[in-house]
Amino acid sequence: MLLENMFTDDNLVWMDGQGHDNDIVLSSQVRLARNFKEIPFPNRASVTQLTEAKMRILNITSDFSNITKENYTSIDMDKLTNLQKNVLVEKHIISSNFLKNTEARTLIISINSDIAIMLNEDDHLRIQCMQSGLDIKKALEKAFIIDDAVEKKYDMAFDDAMGYLTACPTNLGTGLRASVILHLPGLVATNQVGKIINVSPQLGLAVRGLFGNTAHGHLFQISNQLSLGFEENELVDNLTHTVEEIVSHEREARKALLSYAEEKVCDQAWRALGVLKYARSLSDKELLQLASNVRLGIDEKIITGINENVFNKLIIAGRTNYLTNLQDKESMSQREVDKIRADVTRRIIASSSVKE
Amino acid sequence: MLCDNCKKNEACIHITQINGNKKIDRYLCEDCAANYGEFIMQENSEDQPEVFSINDFLSGIFHNTPQAEETAEPVKSEEYTCPACGMTYMDFTRSGKIGCSKCYDTFRSKLEPLLRRIHGASKHNGKIPQRAGKMLNIQQELALLRKQIQEYITKEEYEKAAQVRDCIRRLENDIESKE
Ligand SMILES: [Zn+2]
Numbered sequence A: 001m002l003l004e005n006m007f008t009d010d011n012l013v014w015m016d017g018q019g020h021d022n023d024i025v026l027s028s029q030v031r032l033a034r035n036f037k038e039i040p041f042p043n044r045a046s047v048t049q050l051t052e053a054k055m056r057i058l059n060i061t062s063d064f065s066n067i068t069k070e071n072y073t074s075i076d077m078d079k080l081t082n083l084q085k086n087v088l089v090e091k092h093i094i095s096s097n098f099l100k101n102t103e104a105r106t107l108i109i110s111i112n113s114d115i116a117i118m119l120n121e122d123d124h125l126r127i128q129c130m131q132s133g134l135d136i137k138k139a140l141e142k143a144f145i146i147d148d149a150v151e152k153k154y155d156m157a158f159d160d161a162m163g164y165l166t167a168c169p170t171n172l173g174t175g176l177r178a179s180v181i182l183h184l185p186g187l188v189a190t191n192q193v194g195k196i197i198n199v200s201p202q203l204g205l206a207v208r209g210l211f212g213n214t215a216h217g218h219l220f221q222i223s224n225q226l227s228l229g230f231e232e233n234e235l236v237d238n239l240t241h242t243v244e245e246i247v248s249h250e251r252e253a254r255k256a257l258l259s260y261a262e263e264k265v266c267d268q269a270w271r272a273l274g275v276l277k278y279a280r281s282l283s284d285k286e287l288l289q290l291a292s293n294v295r296l297g298i299d300e301k302i303i304t305g306i307n308e309n310v311f312n313k314l315i316i317a318g319r320t321n322y323l324t325n326l327q328d329k330e331s332m333s334q335r336e337v338d339k340i341r342a343d344v345t346r347r348i349i350a351s352s353s354v355k356e
Numbered sequence B: 001m002l003c004d005n006c007k008k009n010e011a012c013i014h015i016t017q018i019n020g021n022k023k024i025d026r027y028l029c030e031d032c033a034a035n036y037g038e039f040i041m042q043e044n045s046e047d048q049p050e051v052f053s054i055n056d057f058l059s060g061i062f063h064n065t066p067q068a069e070e071t072a073e074p075v076k077s078e079e080y081t082c083p084a085c086g087m088t089y090m091d092f093t094r095s096g097k098i099g100c101s102k103c104y105d106t107f108r109s110k111l112e113p114l115l116r117r118i119h120g121a122s123k124h125n126g127k128i129p130q131r132a133g134k135m136l137n138i139q140q141e142l143a144l145l146r147k148q149i150q151e152y153i154t155k156e157e158y159e160k161a162a163q164v165r166d167c168i169r170r171l172e173n174d175i176e177s178k179e
């Protein structure tokens, strides 16, 4: 992926619809929080100290390329337009927190965008690795490769008892946050999502809607909340097992849904596809809802002749900043965005259709 | 068979519900199956915990801790200023952010109970950096080997146990020579 495509591509390697349980799990992510030993954490560091932290990593980026066999680009946050920064947030490549201060804030990103390192967010390093489908282990492996390369060169903030030291004590210990994006239309339709959300704190996990509390597009993100006292593998296994459980509940719910409301599911799926194919104006919420219905239709073999990946592409391409940036404009009215969104949707649907 | 829920209509759908390790079979009519989810929600609603965000939870902890401890044992405020970055414990309770790696040493005794409340633990168990943690790496390996030797002994695989014992001795010598 070229740098200029980063803001315009509707395809992300780690959201390509592949991987384990890819009918329900969109992607897996691992993030490690790390700090250098002698430099104060970003919230108390001077610009000189922040620059020092940044340069340390920029100096070893070629090591990352050598061990991961991928090329990396570095992007200074103060050189991007607001729109470009927001596109990166929409694509889950950076956090919105990363944009609060842009001085000496730099993103290092692999050509495939599956490895992204935020420099000077809350911690000196936030190493993020992404993977399609349910494969947190693989994401963790990649993160450790980068982490090892950093540790080989520099002394990290670490304490025998408390582990890796982080700016926020909630990340202390392993510095690990693993998360998974799930599509759960069956559990939503059968009103069972609340059950999962309520049980998750007991398991040290948190569940939230990917796009706000109402979980537009029936998309959810589940992540570990505890980072201290467990091995990284234990944390990852705990999350993986819970996700597997949720996946099997989702499959059950879909089965139940189809057994008592097949006609309705079928009608909703085809109806949604019809709207996406012909609409001339679409809001972001409407697009997510319809795209989710289509995806369920594809998964349940109701709709054929369309690549299931269409859902993933629509999630990325339906976002407001992405669409505005695509038009090379600073800002657009709601009406204009909704029109462009419908145009882009029609194009994606057409290009995802497969001849039978 | 009549529907488990309304006991009126003929059951036509069989749903297996799994709660932890409890398995419950349900036979429902079409109407009740359509409301299946809500029906489960009602049933379990009593033993469900309140949903709260991790941030509410944290600020609750920060605001309780200093008060509770100040009344118990008043401390001089300069004891709680980090010598490296100048942060005070009050700064931390306000921002929720630690200033540098030295802060963790400075505030260790105050942070430990906090960590136990956030994570349910205060002892790191995961990865150890190659440079900072050479000794710790050896100790972790020793712990693992000691567990292994016990297993071999219970399985009466004495030859393997002897090999492991040699490894342990070598590592112990390593530590001694470094100290
Ligand atoms: Zn009934």
Ligand SMILES: [Zn+2]
Pocket (backbone or CB within 6 Å): B082, B083, B084, B085, B086, B087, B099, B100, B101, B102, B103, B104
């Ligand atoms: Zn400090």
